[in-house]
Amino acid sequence: MAEGLNKTYKVPIGPVHVGLKEPITAWLDVDGERIKGATIRPGAIHRGIEFMARDRNPIQIIYLAERICGICSFAHIVAFVRAVEDAARIEVPARAQYIRTIVLELERIHSHILWAGVACYTFGYDSAFNLGMILREKVMDVLEALTGNRVNYGTGTVGGVRRDITPAVGKVIREMIDFYKNEFGVFYDVVTDDPIAKARMRDVGVLSKEDAIAYCALGPTVRGSGLRVDLRWSSPYEAYCDMDIKPVVPQDYTGEVYGDVFDRFLVRVLEVYQSLEIIENAMAGLPSGDLMWEPKLPKLLNYLKQADGTGLSSIEAPRGDDTHAIRLTGGQDNITWWKVRAPTYSNAVSWPIMFMDNELADSPLIINSIDPCISCMERMVVTDRSTGSGNIVTKSELIERCRDKTRRMMGS
């Protein structure tokens, strides 16, 4: 080990790495096994979804938005349709709001269990990973019973939802709640009582409260640092307005905040219980009524064509705040523009802080600890095949190009 010689070596983690679910590169400056600096270089999975969306009407974009990310697909479409509803001033029926809430929480359960399993896999605890995957099957089955699909549900639409919770589905959901209340504790105990799991996660990738504020961390990442940040609590939407939701922070359960990977693990696992409770409440208070504001699609499209305005919505996705902004212009079928800001975009900024003075062995775990969704995040990369360069456009360059284009469009 060359530790202490003050000479660092560059080690790339990624873009393709066994421990990472999606392509992202972290160039680490390591001294022996110790990380002295880190550069994050995204840009390997940009797909230009926002550009594609400009040739489509809002209903078509729902299916595009769903494919931004496989795990938080419903979070993305709810954020999107809420932005459209905001722009076009559409009222959503109460029953549809409750069903959206239930599906959002089901998705949160599925996302958090998946994450917990993958975190265990990252430090070689394959048995816990397999246990997590087995547990996750149950919620996937429920989602399939409710929507017909396991991943991209195709359930949300502008002004409501397309699938109802029938009595049969209600029974399946209640069964699932009982199942998790009995079985999920095993997984929780297996990981939190395991000495090696604790040794691998405690005091690793620490993000202090101050840094979390300074670098705008979101979702479970910031809650793991002990800050009470949760849009379901601070700015409730859909059926969350009717419920009493408290942000899950580690100090309420263990008495102290470390802000490390273990705290983030704890927050996510405890949020699964919180989600179960929310689903239970939503099922109990499920109002009757319409599912959609306007069931006839041509009529809805015609209304959206007339609508003119800018819509904004921000919801608490499993990984943090998911913000969508949209512009509709009256008389045009297609949207004018659409902007997605996924939580990983904010959380990724705090990676270099978390890496500092940790070990090379921890790096995939730290990357995974914010539950990154790279395909959600990536919005801009410019490659030039002819010269073989693949550089990321800087902010100032981007602003300059935007201004150029505006000037061109305005014909000056």
Added chain:
Amino acid sequence: MTLLHFKLIAGVALLFFASLLSLVFEGVDRIIHARMQLRLGPPLFQPFFDILKLLGKENIVPRRAIPWAFNGAPWVSATAALMILLYIPMGSLPPILAGSGDLILILYLLGLSAVAMAVGGFASGSTYANVGAQREMTLMMSYELPLAVVIVSLAWFAYRTGMPGEPFSLETFVGMPLWSVVGWTGVFGLLCLLVALMAVVPAEVGKVPMDIAEAKTEILEGLICEYSGRNLAMFKIAFSLRTLVMCAVVVSLFFPWTIGRHFGLQGSLLFLADFIFFWVKVFLMQIIGVTTVRTAFGRYKIWQASQFYWFHIAGLSLAGMVLLSLDVVL
């Protein structure tokens, strides 16, 4: 037919048999590991299919590698692991090379096999392989102390109590089970040494929680990161052989009992029964010492593993040494 010819034939046959057996054991290990995780697991002969496929694949040498060291390391590693089998008594059969090698040689061959892997890693010219090789060396330095303490205490005990045979020879321990020699303090001492030796096994064979040098989710298989084709096949064989050998050493030291005499068997039937029983014991040892452990735990970081061996396990083996000495002195 001279004795030399006989030894040559028997040696080659044994090495061939043991290599195949190690792969079968690995297949069973993978199935049991999978079943404990509620998975179905691969077919029993999957390790064979893997090796056969790898043997037919192209051998890629990275541009920045040192070819002779890179290509030589897998062969040295596998050969060293294979050689150990010639020095292990199996049941009532004496080792093929009886009298020309003892426990110290076995330890050195195990060490050589691990060092050859590290050399291959350093010669790969890859950052990940380099990190893996450094970790392998660090890990070796950590587990050698408890391992040496265990072996030395047993040898010293055999010497002081006047057990028949050379104190460092495995045959001594196979000929007379240690448990029948020690008093009650010695039993605790032996238990400490047994646990210490079992704790060294995962590190010696490179399995979870001590697969730090080959951590795939951290450094992409580390040591063997750049290997492919025939070379990788040799490394795979070396890994499964080391598992087999390490378990065989534990069995020979601590569980040397045979069953042939209890059933009143005679001649070649006795040798056959004891031979089979020996491999059954090795198999059970592998299930307990490797498969269960790798299912039950996650992976340590390198400094945590070092700490574990230097303090906890070394302490345990020293306690065993003290108890065993007390047994002799009292």
